[in-house]
Amino acid sequence: MPAERVITAAEAVRETLAQALRDRPEVFLLGEGVADPTGIFGTTKGLVDEFGPDRVVEMPVAENGLTGIAIGSALMGRRPVMTHQRVDFALLSLEQLFNAAAKSSYVTNGRHRVPLTVRMVIGRGWGQGPQHSQSLEALFAHIPGLKVVMPSTPYEFKGLLHAAIDDDNPVIFIEHRWLHYVSGPVPPERYAIALSGPRLVEQGSKATVVANSYMVLEAIRASAALAGVGCPIDVIDLRVLRPFDPTLILESVRRTGKLVVCDTGWRLFGIGSEIIATVAERAFDALKKPVARIGLPDHPTPSSLALAETYYPGSGDIIDAVGKLCDLPAAAVSAARAEVVAARRGIPIDKPDPAFKGPF
Amino acid sequence: MPAERVITAAEAVRETLAQALRDRPEVFLLGEGVADPTGIFGTTKGLVDEFGPDRVVEMPVAENGLTGIAIGSALMGRRPVMTHQRVDFALLSLEQLFNAAAKSSYVTNGRHRVPLTVRMVIGRGWGQGPQHSQSLEALFAHIPGLKVVMPSTPYEFKGLLHAAIDDDNPVIFIEHRWLHYVSGPVPPERYAIALSGPRLVEQGSKATVVANSYMVLEAIRASAALAGVGCPIDVIDLRVLRPFDPTLILESVRRTGKLVVCDTGWRLFGIGSEIIATVAERAFDALKKPVARIGLPDHPTPSSLALAETYYPGSGDIIDAVGKLCDLPAAAVSAARAEVVAARRGIPIDKPDPAFKGPF
């Protein structure tokens, strides 16, 4: 068997977009910078040369209007893939997304379809400050009629993005910018991963850790360290937030009896809240311990590295939470923690962790 | 002692606004229809005659821009009170509210204040359809830096609105349109209710029911019927969603061991999810049963009465949920249910329940 091809998530996105543009004449890209020389963190780079400016459409800085335009074109059978370089900008377009796109199929009794994909980049680092670093998935997850996807590995980026573009519904595709640098095996051919729920990343028995997007990497690292101290855990990548399918999570908690949720965004009224609520409703009797929540503290992102250092939770916090739920001895927790700290090699938290480059 | 004065919530809002306009020259109202002859469901009616068009400012249909304008004026020391006749329109203004207003104090290290109140009307009924009937409090509750208030009775409308206007932060003040018709005792003089958490509406011991806005009335009715069958419950009016203070809820659950949450908006990724998550984290050991959630099902509001009839949960659903958690005999549940059904006197669910007129 030939060695698997390893590429970054950014390359996986670019390849997916190129395949979709090639396969389906109704697909087109729309976004600020989508046709510029840097191409949205490289994810659309050069595509305008192959497909031309009618398929790779540069847009004015007008997020709301262009979202409506994308919706209108989708109603007419086109398949726009829109990109916002930061989710913070997409706030301008929520009226169109929530009122028009999300409700189109429903209000027309299924006669309208809006095959629209909206890529929104979230992220952190390098002093971006409060208005350039948010992770707002909880807003989208609340709205019936949207699909909401958060890939983690390059393999997921490609398969889920193909599925999103193939889908006849508005799909919010949330990409963590630091994940763009992550590499992993990605088959060159076209494949789709159904937009239908979480995946089990690691199987253990001591506790269930549910994470999304970037926090999946932190959970994987924590899991390795915890396994090293005799505490293997389930790691679940939430992956598809909407439609929300908790089956795998409920199954896992029924096995482990312990639940830790990790949000990439704010903890309060966040994604983790729903996961906990669902478990407390439907697998309550399996729960042996109070649930634990990890996520951003309840304030905006400060720009200064000195303040951001405590802002972002990581694998250390996951280890602590699992350690507590599983009554691990203090020495085991410290050993696991020491391992993840060492892996980071002192890189400041405003730069991507080199150990997270993969392959994943 | 003289009889207490009884007025509707709409009148209470109007009185509050008039008092604020009179007391503080920096207060002004801004909104579509704020100075028109009907005055936002009567809540601003005639105020332009007393205070003039510079204090009661009619606005173009431009929710985003005018929100920014309100924020700018607030930064300069004015106290704008903005009104959206429907929360659905406010979706246009989230960039300003979430990026600018919510982060102003934080990003300036406390040097900027945004004493802005934004009234947003939610509601239901009379075939409003999917884009004119949403209850989007969960979106606002997720954003640090906002305060989010949902009054229930006329007394709360007045006291909380005074507090909102007096507050130096952006306050999202969410008014259910049907609550405008509700009457109750309201002292004529100025008073403020601190924006600091829920209130205990009914005290029982069998279960804790936490509700917000309109669902508080449904909970009160359910509580009366349940008391009649020997199952008195705690009813908690969430009231202030942000800053989120669960103390009272945790105390109550520690007493009752059973929790039902009732959302006015969508259940999934909703307000109730956070309440459950907080309880599962912090009062897990007190919980004797799985939690129960009531709220809107996971689809948009249909216009047709035939479809809306099953859309809105009510006191009957609360009775069912409590009955199940408390192992009430089927006969008791039916009796309680029969009582609330009778109270509605067959009024179709697209019209306000006359029995909910109060006084409350």
Next chain:
Amino acid sequence: MVTGLKASPGIALDPSLATNLFREMLRIRMIEEEIAKRYRDEKMRCPVHLSIGQEAVPVGISAVLRRSDQVVSTHRCHAHYLAKGGDLRAMLCELMGRAEGCCGGRGGSMHLFDPSVGMLLSLPIVAASIPIGVGAALALKQAKRDDVAVVYLGDASVEEGVFHESANFSAVHRLPVVFVCENNLYSVYTSLEERQPPRPIADLARGHGLHAVAVDGNDVVAVQRAASDAVRRARSGSGPAFIEAATYRWREHCGPNFDNTLGYRSEAEFEDWKRRDPLEFLARHLTEHGALNETQRADLAAEITAEIAAAFTYAEAAPYPAPDTAEHHLYAG
């Protein structure tokens, strides 16, 4: 040939075409009047925004459209839907929340649409359908169709930023779209002067480099002429155009009643506009030119009355959607 219609000098109008325009306007008027009359029965359990007084605009526009041209509309969509060929029964069923409504009863009066005649959609959020219409134009262009998109908008919707974002994009890409602004002077109870500075609305479109004209929106022939020019431009690839049509709503903003007693507009203003009734305006000229007499008019009215009565009877007997279908179609496919 009927010539010399006063407000539209130089227009030569085919009498049968003119009579058709009149019939279309009369039909819309009578449907709206019947809705107003029956609204109190509480069978139409949703808000209604009537177009009585504004019939000339959609009739003049639709006169130059093909079935495959795409139209988007607003909360005040009845007339746009009917003029584009929307099905009356499906509309009334929708207003009454019946399964055969164009939205299966899910949308109510502000969501009228009919894909079979190019009525793409209506939306109740002010200005929200504007970019969607421009998006339809983009799709038409991408698909190399020579159809056009027509975007109806009220005078208030040019206050929303999204109008400008849409106009700008349509100009950059020279999209086949015609913006039709029904300027009825009010947004609910708020007059134009309270909301916009004193400059013609068409100036906004010109600022974006759009071809823009202002017409008497109660003169169906003037509207048709402007539409014909704008649509020809759009269809031939010369880019977007904007038509500002001055008109007036007779009834209250939302609902079946008159509301001048509220005092937000003067009785004199109202009477002045009633004198400029688009139907009577055309009827007078048709009559003067011998193209319409009392009998013909009565015949038209009788025919329409029968159609309306039948449609109401049909809709009132039509079944409601089954409650357990309420959760269907959250997602397409």
Next chain:
Amino acid sequence: MVTGLKASPGIALDPSLATNLFREMLRIRMIEEEIAKRYRDEKMRCPVHLSIGQEAVPVGISAVLRRSDQVVSTHRCHAHYLAKGGDLRAMLCELMGRAEGCCGGRGGSMHLFDPSVGMLLSLPIVAASIPIGVGAALALKQAKRDDVAVVYLGDASVEEGVFHESANFSAVHRLPVVFVCENNLYSVYTSLEERQPPRPIADLARGHGLHAVAVDGNDVVAVQRAASDAVRRARSGSGPAFIEAATYRWREHCGPNFDNTLGYRSEAEFEDWKRRDPLEFLARHLTEHGALNETQRADLAAEITAEIAAAFTYAEAAPYPAPDTAEHHLYAG
């Protein structure tokens, strides 16, 4: 009196005023150059958007402003902040994330503000500060102050609907606001022609009924003259004005480098604009009129170099905020 500056015929300019304008531009240029030079040290750990090449606009505008006039700005705010009298140390501390930064290190380079000199705020979201500036003007009017608000915006921000919503409201209420559009032809790597139709940006403002002029934004005297007129109008209650100032950014959109090699703009275009360097443009005329010689210029530069060096030394030694203060000030009061 220095007279006859070529690009601004008929303007009589006081030599000491002109020298001041030159000094201000030079100071901003040198500060920005120093930031660019030191950026690689990774002490300024946040995005930076430099104004090198665009100095004439804020300097010309600020020349006619009072301290109590209010300014709002964008992501590209360094020059606006400095020209309005913002504190250099507080700015550098902010870029370095120190406690003494104007935001206590919480905002970084795109949130510069200084209430003590009327620098109300800067925001990193395109066009977001536009309505906020208009709101400041509303407050000024409500408080019956005769100060004005100045809203800086880039050429891309007129594409955002909120610009239009803000312009419309300012026109309806005749607010004391001056919009200053720095048209540097690009939004990141995307040229104006890809984003807007071929019409002057000032036409958009005119569409809203605003008084609008276009000036050479690299001619500080022309900018100052336009500003003087616009501010006089606004201050005297004659309503809002719009100034489109043509200028050019020399370095990359975000960061310290040059980026012409990317190919989104031509070397010839870049060189052409460099020849129109706003500093050298004014310097030439000052020199020609005997108001600036090499020694004077060297003295100015030396003085500024010393100031900048001291400010960097100060900022680099300044303490970071304590980590446990990260959660402070979520709410005011």
